[in-house]
Amino acid sequence: MKIKVLLLGRELHLGGSERQISEMARNLDRSRFEAHVGCFRPEGLRGEELRAAGVPVVVFPVRSFLSIPALKGAWQLVRYIRENNIDVVHTFDYPLTAFAVPIARACTRAAVISSVRAHRGLVPGIYAWLIPQTDRWVDAVVVNCEFLKHHLVNDYAIAPDRIQLCYNGIDLTQFYSGPSRRPDALPTGSLVVGVVCALRPEKGLLTLLDAFERVRNVSSLRLVIVGSGEMLQPLQAHAGNLGISDLCIFEPATPWVADWMRAIDIFVLPSLSEALSNSLMEAMACGCCAVASNTGANPELVVDGDNGLLFEPGNAEALADVLRMLIGNEARRRELAAKAARRIRDDFSVASSAERLGEIYDQVLNLRRA
Numbered sequence: 001m002k003i004k005v006l007l008l009g010r011e012l013h014l015g016g017s018e019r020q021i022s023e024m025a026r027n028l029d030r031s032r033f034e035a036h037v038g039c040f041r042p043e044g045l046r047g048e049e050l051r052a053a054g055v056p057v058v059v060f061p062v063r064s065f066l067s068i069p070a071l072k073g074a075w076q077l078v079r080y081i082r083e084n085n086i087d088v089v090h091t092f093d094y095p096l097t098a099f100a101v102p103i104a105r106a107c108t109r110a111a112v113i114s115s116v117r118a119h120r121g122l123v124p125g126i127y128a129w130l131i132p133q134t135d136r137w138v139d140a141v142v143v144n145c146e147f148l149k150h151h152l153v154n155d156y157a158i159a160p161d162r163i164q165l166c167y168n169g170i171d172l173t174q175f176y177s178g179p180s181r182r183p184d185a186l187p188t189g190s191l192v193v194g195v196v197c198a199l200r201p202e203k204g205l206l207t208l209l210d211a212f213e214r215v216r217n218v219s220s221l222r223l224v225i226v227g228s229g230e231m232l233q234p235l236q237a238h239a240g241n242l243g244i245s246d247l248c249i250f251e252p253a254t255p256w257v258a259d260w261m262r263a264i265d266i267f268v269l270p271s272l273s274e275a276l277s278n279s280l281m282e283a284m285a286c287g288c289c290a291v292a293s294n295t296g297a298n299p300e301l302v303v304d305g306d307n308g309l310l311f312e313p314g315n316a317e318a319l320a321d322v323l324r325m326l327i328g329n330e331a332r333r334r335e336l337a338a339k340a341a342r343r344i345r346d347d348f349s350v351a352s353s354a355e356r357l358g359e360i361y362d363q364v365l366n367l368r369r370a
Helices: 014-025 045-052 068-083 094-107 127-134 146-156 205-214 231-242 257-263 278-285 316-327 330-347 350-369
Strands: 003-011 033-041 057-059 089-090 111-116 140-143 162-165 192-194 221-226 248-251 266-269 289-293 309-311
Touching: 003 014, 003 068, 003 094, 003 257, 014 045, 014 278, 014 350, 033 045, 033 094, 045 057, 068 094, 068 266, 089 205, 089 350, 094 111, 094 127, 111 146, 111 350, 140 278, 146 162, 146 266, 146 316, 146 350, 192 205, 192 257, 192 278, 205 221, 205 316, 221 257, 221 309, 231 248, 231 278, 257 278, 266 316, 278 330, 289 316, 309 316
Parallel strands: 003 033, 003 089, 033 057, 089 111, 111 140, 140 162, 192 221, 192 266, 221 248, 266 289, 289 309
Antiparallel strands: none
């Protein structure tokens, strides 16, 4: 009999957690697992992917936890788990952890698993208090990097044996190195420094602009920032103040991430806080020369001097020094990029991630049956 798993996330559009939900639901071993996906908002790219793959998607139309629809959504969740004989409920982000974990634990017999996919210091408002309360109610907490495991053990006193590590996986049929047509927004023959990420303060993108201004004297150089978010206008204003607006290209968030990645020569992730970055892994898989801040789980992906380069977070001059060296040394860029692509191919495929997640589900269920 197949193990039935309900994967839960707030929405099914662009974003790292949304992508991981879709990829895990579609790539769990279908001979052993039957994946279902639940969400508050079903519209978007990932929802379309799941439906095309035949994965059931259920919507719990909750907009506020303090509302009549939230009570209806709670009963709908319980009924869905019971009627579909769900064995494992697994939440992928903090809104669904706060909503679904206590309901599934109190009202169903399913195993309950939560996820921590970013430093808890970034969790906003009352969620920052609510989410740690759920740690005692779950059978396991899944993290996507060693950095977060240490964070939960040291800062939240969660027993190490209750934390399960499952690295994110990359779809290597989509993210791969090779020739690609550059987007029309990029001048022919340009050397491109760039990043693809959500435009949030913790991504440290002001540091990238400051560093780029220091190396702007290369005539063919361009800076590409692909993404959407609250920092867009501050970044554009800062580029104007630095006098580099004509060298910067701001592109909204797009489903064509791989095309942009393959157009970037030097990918820079200047985060001030970071767990395991999907964007960094995707860039490495696409053959970018990877540069990242030495924070969070970035060093778990980028081995400094071997398959990429690291710099101290927030240090624009240190980043500029790295960029100067790489801009002037094409052979070194190619060497680092080739090793980065190999690292992702060998260790971070979707298949290996889905296999590991299946092992976690087996382990949790076996412990409950013991």
